[in-house]
Amino acid sequence: LLAVWKHGLSAKAATEMGSGGSEKGYRIPAGKGPHAVGCTDLMTGNAAEGSFLRLYYPSCDDTDIEETPWIPDKEYYQGLSDFLNMYRVVGERLFQYYVGSVTCPAKSNAAFKPGEKYPLLAQRGLSFVCRTIYSAICIEMASQGFLVAAVEHRDESASATYFCKKKADSEPEESASSVEKEWIYYRKLRAGEEERCVRHKQVQQRAQECIKALNLILKINSGEEVMNVLTSGFDWNRLKDSVDTSRIAVMGHSFGGATVIESLSKEIRFRCGIALDAWMLPVGDDTYQSSVQQPLLFINSEKFQWASNILKMRKLSSNDTNKKMITIKGSVHQSFPDFTFVSGEIIGKFFKLKGEIDPNEAIDICNHASLAFLQKHLSLKRDFDKWDSLVDGIGPNVISGTNIDLSPTE
Numbered sequence: 001l002l003a004v005w006k007h008g009l010s011a012k013a014a015t016e017m018g019s020g021g022s023e024k025g026y027r028i029p030a031g032k033g034p035h036a037v038g039c040t041d042l043m044t045g046n047a048a049e050g051s052f053l054r055l056y057y058p059s060c061d062d063t064d065i066e067e068t069p070w071i072p073d074k075e076y077y078q079g080l081s082d083f084l085n086m087y088r089v090v091g092e093r094l095f096q097y098y099v100g101s102v103t104c105p106a107k108s109n110a111a112f113k114p115g116e117k118y119p120l121l122a123q124r125g126l127s128f129v130c131r132t133i134y135s136a137i138c139i140e141m142a143s144q145g146f147l148v149a150a151v152e153h154r155d156e157s158a159s160a161t162y163f164c165k166k167k168a169d170s171e172p173e174e175s176a177s178s179v180e181k182e183w184i185y186y187r188k189l190r191a192g193e194e195e196r197c198v199r200h201k202q203v204q205q206r207a208q209e210c211i212k213a214l215n216l217i218l219k220i221n222s223g224e225e226v227m228n229v230l231t232s233g234f235d236w237n238r239l240k241d242s243v244d245t246s247r248i249a250v251m252g253h254s255f256g257g258a259t260v261i262e263s264l265s266k267e268i269r270f271r272c273g274i275a276l277d278a279w280m281l282p283v284g285d286d287t288y289q290s291s292v293q294q295p296l297l298f299i300n301s302e303k304f305q306w307a308s309n310i311l312k313m314r315k316l317s318s319n320d321t322n323k324k325m326i327t328i329k330g331s332v333h334q335s336f337p338d339f340t341f342v343s344g345e346i347i348g349k350f351f352k353l354k355g356e357i358d359p360n361e362a363i364d365i366c367n368h369a370s371l372a373f374l375q376k377h378l379s380l381k382r383d384f385d386k387w388d389s390l391v392d393g394i395g396p397n398v399i400s401g402t403n404i405d406l407s408p409t410e
Contacts, residue, residue, distance in 0.1 A: 026342045028070065028136050029360060030105035031143025036061040038110030039068055039138075040234040041131075044216060044226060046165050048184065052152045053213050054131040056142040057239075058118065059110035067103035068132075070338065071095070076130055079160030079185050102342050104135035106142070109234040116145075117244040119378055120217060122210050122270070123150045124252035124259045130158055133337045134253065140367045145382070146374075147243060151213045155202040156187035157255060164229045179229065196281055203255070203282035207262035210250060214269065217243060247378040249273060251370065253336045257298075258282040261316065264292045272377040274370050276336045277301045280312040288315055295322035295377040297391065299366055302403050303355060304333035310402050322377070326393040327403050328365050330357030336366060357397055365390060365398055 031037050038059030044050045071077065074092055081091025121141055123134060131152035138148045152161050164179040189195055220226050220236055221243040228236065250270045252260040257278025264273045265287045272295040298313050305327075317323030332355040334340055340348065340359040348354035355362065368387035375384035376391075393400025 028104050028338050028341045031139045033143030035143050035145060037106045037139050037142040039106040040109045040232055041230050043164060043229040048154045048163050050163060051212050051216050054150045056106055056138040056148040058113040058142060058145060059107060060113050062107060062110050065107040065110050068106050068108040070102040070104050070132055071099060075160045075183050083159050083186050099342050106139050109232050112238040114238055114242060118145055118147045118242060119244045119247035121146045121148045122214060122250045123148050124210060124256035130161060136338050136341060136363055137367060144371060149213050149217055151209055153206050153209055154184055155205040156184060157202050159186050199282035200284050203258050203262050206259040207266050210259060210263045211267050218245060249374055249378060253277060254279045261287060261292060264294050265290060270294060274373060277304050277333050280309050292316060297373045298325040299369060300327045300402060301331040301333050301335055302327055302329050305402060305404050307404055307406055310404050310406060324391055325401050326369060327399050328362055329397045329399060331355045331362045335359060335362040
């Protein structure tokens with residue numbers, strides 16, 4: 001296998017990797033809240049400027065519906081191969097064999113559960129990933145009564161994404177056979193490019209795509225007809241009057257954490273934000289100058305952060321009691337996306353997909369702190385305040401602030 005050949009891993013690791021994620025019993029955790037969870041994809045427009053998102057939502061409990069494939073298209077494997085400097089044919093076969101049968105515990109296009117107004121959470125992730133990679137967090141939030149819009153970005157920071165365009169020889173009438181996927185792959189930095197400039201431009205686009213997704217969901221909530229380019233049996237009309245438009249937040253990891261900050265600075269309808277192990281490089285100087293007025297929670301891993309990055313967070317949150325920072329002990333940067341759940345112990349540790357803390361405990365701390373923070377700042381009438389101590393960095397495997405030494409160096 002490629003990992004063994006490139007990195008000289010042990011025979012035990014080769015066996016683990018060759019077993020396949022689902023055969024080894026690796027599972028993305030199901031939601032622990034009172035609601036069953038469904039998910040569906042929505043794409044508008046026939047160009048890159050349209051919107052593309054996966055919606056996770058409280059659903060009617062239908063056990064006959066299958067769970068959703070974790071990685072929906074082989075092109076995502078190809079994009080990941082490009083990002084990791086693998087040959088596409090090798091990477092595609094490797095990913096397909098190892099995680100191709102993995103599903104996420106949300107029912108595809110399950111009927112939406114009406115009858116109440118749900119707060120809305122826009123979710124974004126790190127570079128090189130697609131809309132499906134944070135399903136553990138998204139599903140937990142949906143099971144607790146949130147609508148979660150996981151936006152797929154087309155800024156060339158994702159391993160792969162696509163839009164649907166009309167075929168040149170197609171008939172004027174719209175149909176599934178009259179459109180084809182136009183793929184957009186990850187773009188590496190070119191010679192002489194300054195990374196900060198490129199990433200800042202990308203994060204600006206990402207923030208606009210988050211706001212565009214918000215507008216799209218609110219249009220659906222108001223009863224406007226929205227044309228979904230993708231074929232599915234999901235009835236979007238059932239979402240009418242189901243969004244609590246006064247309770248909207250944004251959440252993201254790494255590059256997505258920077259996207260959270262930019263989105264908050266541009267859109268006041270986002271009442272608060274949660275940045276998971278934020279990578280602050282893309283955040284523009286003007287954002288620090290104008291500051292972010294809304295409450296903001298930084299949840300960091302123990303192993304990823306460094307002093308200059310933390311100081312930028314502090315600059316953004318100084319002297320504001322509604323801005324908090326906590327660190328999860330024993331966690332790594334990949335403790336937040338799903339990779340940590342679908343890799344075995346050896347492969348997970350070797351590629352830093354797992355930390356010293358149990359992945360399920362780490363994601364529970366993240367989710368519980370997030371829910372407590374959202375209850376407070378969205379004025380929710382739930383019982384999430386039982387986890388308030390986590391937001392203050394009090395509890396097992398969590399500390400207030402950072403583990404990074406910020407003392408000045410001579």
